[in-house]
Amino acid sequence: MKILTAAQVYQADKFTIEKQQITSDALMERAAIQIFEWIHARLHGAPVVIHIFCGIGNNGGDGIALARHLAEHGYNIKVYVVNYSEKRSKDFLLNMERLKDRKIWPEFMNPETVLPETQPNDIIVDAIFGIGLNRSPDDWVAKLIEHINNSQAFTLSVDIPSGLPVDQPLWKDSKVVFADYVLSFQTPKMVFFLPETGIHLENWEVLDIGLDNEFMMNVDSSFEYFQKHDIQSLYIPRKRFSHKGTYGHSVIIGGSYGKIGAVHLSGKACLKVGSGLVTLYVPECGYTPLQSSLPEAMVLTDGEEEYISKISLSIKPSAVGIGMGLGTEEETIQAFGNFLKSVKAPLVIDADGINILAKHLEFLKDMPKGTILTPHPKELERLVGPWANDFEKLEKAMRFSETYQCILVVKGANTIVISGEKGYVNSTGNPGMATAGSGDVLTGMITGLLAQGYNSLNASIFAVYLHGLAADLEVPAHGYESITASSMIDAIGKAFVELFRQPQPPNDNQPKG
Ligand SMILES: NC(=O)C1=CN([C@@H]2O[C@H](COP(=O)(O)OP(=O)(O)OC[C@H]3O[C@@H](n4cnc5c(N)ncnc54)[C@H](OP(=O)(O)O)[C@@H]3O)[C@@H](O)[C@H]2O)[C@@H](O)CC1
Ligand SMILES: [K+]
Structure with a gap:
């Protein structure tokens, strides 16, 4: 609308x-x-x-x-x-x-x-x-x-x-x-x-x-409010004669000592939106916990025990999500900068990935076109500078998006996806989503959709909507307070079903007896 x-x-x-x-x-x-x-x-x-x-x-x-x-x-x-x-x-x-x-x-x-x-x-x-x-x-x-x-x-x-x-x-x-x-x-x-x-x-x-x-x-x-029917029209149906290779290979890169859970959440959400394969790239300390907690995912490790020091992938990813729990160690920053120069796959950058970019604006020129950044308000401010009011915030985000030809997912009560001079306002979600790991889930979802061939804008809009819908579906059972990132992931399936649920016809014509 x-x-x-x-x-x-x-x-x-x-x-x-x-x-x-x-x-x-x-x-x-x-x-x-x-x-x-x-x-x-x-x-x-x-x-x-x-x-x-x-x-x-x-x-x-x-x-x-x-x-x-x-x-x-x-x-x-x-x-x-x-x-x-x-x-x-x-x-x-x-x-x-x-x-x-x-x-x-x-x-x-x-x-x-x-x-x-x-x-x-x-x-x-x-x-x-x-x-x-x-x-x-x-x-x-x-x-x-x-x-x-x-x-x-x-x-x-x-x-x-x-x-x-x-x-x-x-x-x-x-x-x-x-x-x-x-x-x-x-x-x-x-x-x-x-x-x-x-x-x-x-x-x-x-x-x-x-x-x-x-x-x-x-x-x-300049702005559109996206609702169920808009999202339905973006959906790419799964084919009967398909295999896991059809749905892409996502790579999630992140984690540091004490923040491996962020990668687990992203990886699981990525699988739950239908990515065919998921590989997690983490420091050595993430290997055992991830292998045992997320058996569907493959795990590759960095040489360092507690943080990522270089990113070299032996596989060709269909999409990459990077930044969750990454930390800002000097070696990690260099690895991140080098990775931006070499990456060919569609990319989502979140959390510490955004913080690194904000401190190293020289990296922005290497960011591939169509990259998606998913900042919360503080991260956005670090990236585009302070604003006097909400309208100036959006203007600055639009200018940033145009300059660097990227998509900004501006998170908030109504998350707004900015692509150049256009803003797409989400209609789902609730205050229960203000909880640890919620952003990691979203990044994983966007990555998983990119891997399946959704373009950057559609993947962002679709994931933002579905993420909010999953959280909305959790409200009857959990209230706002006890919604967690994990419970949102569990509800992604219900959210897909809800997206295509037809309104129930009135019961009047049911046979009696
Ligand atoms: N297409 C639609 O959607 C339809 C819309 N319709 C309805 O029309 C509404 C818009 O009506 P509207 O243009 O007459 O303006 P409205 O808000 O009633 O203000 C009146 C005047 O107040 C003035 N003024 C401004 N600030 C002021 C202030 N601080 N203190 C004092 N005065 C102030 C200013 O005049 P000014 O003094 O600047 O010359 C302004 O013109 C719309 O919201 C909807 O309800 C429907 O009827 C049908 C179809
Ligand atoms: K009024």
């Missing part, structure tokens, strides 16, 4: 109105009806008090139109107009007239208004600002936002939590409505996925208001 900027949403709006020959008010009506239906399907007419806070632009217009539909269905509503400007939009005014025709009179709020009381069981609809917000709200509106946030009522934001800009960082000390749920029109907004701004909402959902398909297909968005 494309993630559009505010400017692109306005273009889509204009294009749709012209092509479908409808009025802008008709589009607002679609939006309001979609929100009404969402609420009605859950409340079934329950007599809860619904406080609707409306601005004076089109976001406010959506709120006013929603108020009319709720009133027509007998809901107990209180409507407020947050009068932050004299410049009311045409469709806001039109909907105000329709509301007044039904003898519903909103309360007009200005800086002097006493803020309304709400009860914990009430519902707040936040339609104060939408995608038109272009500066920090005035002080009195900020106080209202804080008042909403201090109430215990469930808060539903229309399109975007009021106070959040769509595609830029938040202004300093600016206030934002905390939304329990956001119903966002046609496209999720990029701020939902970034740590500094995503904290202002709990859940979101996209409502389709019928913006023109042709526009949506052709618009060139």
Whole structure:
């Protein structure tokens, strides 16, 4: 699903109105009806008090139109107009007239208004600002936002939590409505996925208001949100007449004394995504533990006991994953640098591999095109330098990716795969994944997919999605806290099955008896 900027949403709006020959008010009506239906399907007419806070632009217009539909269905509503400007939009005014025709009179709020009381069981609809917000709200509106946030009522934001800009960082000390749920029109907004701004909402959902398909297909968005059907289309099916050689030979290079487990996790995850063969290249001390704990893998060892001192492979790998538990001994650094010069197979670099690169930028020129780097935030910072905000972080990552023609898997609550000027935002995963070894598992998975012939971008996207899905499938049994890297590996199989599970048909036509 494309993630559009505010400017692109306005273009889509204009294009749709012209092509479908409808009025802008008709589009607002679609939006309001979609929100009404969402609420009605859950409340079934329950007599809860619904406080609707409306601005004076089109976001406010959506709120006013929603108020009319709720009133027509007998809901107990209180409507407020947050009068932050004299410049009311045409469709806001039109909907105000329709509301007044039904003898519903909103309360007009200005800086002097006493803020309304709400009860914990009430519902707040936040339609104060939408995608038109272009500066920090005035002080009195900020106080209202804080008042909403201090109430215990469930808060539903229309399109975007009021106070959040769509595609830029938040202004300093600016206030934002905390939304329990956001119903966002046609496209999720990029701020939902970034740590500094995503904290202002709990859940979101996209409502389709019928913006023109042709526009949506052709618009060139910098970011996409990838979901199940996108991943299904990347899948390379296994063939009947195949053998283990068909699915590649992965090599995992890493480990040092006390950190051999990282290689075990990567190697096992690599096997679990279907790599035909897996060889682990480790210091001598890793030989016995790995041979006994992971019998499916082959093990090659370095001459050194406790760290890797040179990397010479007697085999021709289909893909290589390097860096987990590697350490940063001087000899290891040299071995890593030399390896970059000689490696011909598709490559994933993680953990200490990234740390070495960050300290030895001269190695970057030897990195093969299409190499995948999988930094967590601290590793990314070492690589691209500090950033002032999340948007600058992504810009820097994009520039890095373009300069070195590599893929960056920027790990976070929503991991974002960066390839040149494009970013792909993952839809799976949960806070239980913030656990030791989680990254080693991902690196192994990406390597295993590369070995099977997935290209760098597809392998990254597919693995990131499947990794998150595996962790999500573990939640019912483990909660967040006791998910471990090993339990994620165990769930990779379930994640593959889930990826292709068809929705269950309703049971009505089952034979009785
Ligand atoms: N295609 C779609 O998706 C559809 C979208 N629809 C809905 O329209 C919404 C966008 O509406 P909108 O353009 O009227 O902007 P909105 O956010 O209501 O703001 C109003 C005005 O406030 C102003 N302003 C800005 N910052 C300010 C501040 N800090 N303090 C004070 N004033 C401030 C600024 O005007 P300015 O003062 O800068 O001239 C701005 O124009 C969208 O989110 C969705 O809910 C649907 O109806 C149908 C289809
Ligand atoms: K809003």
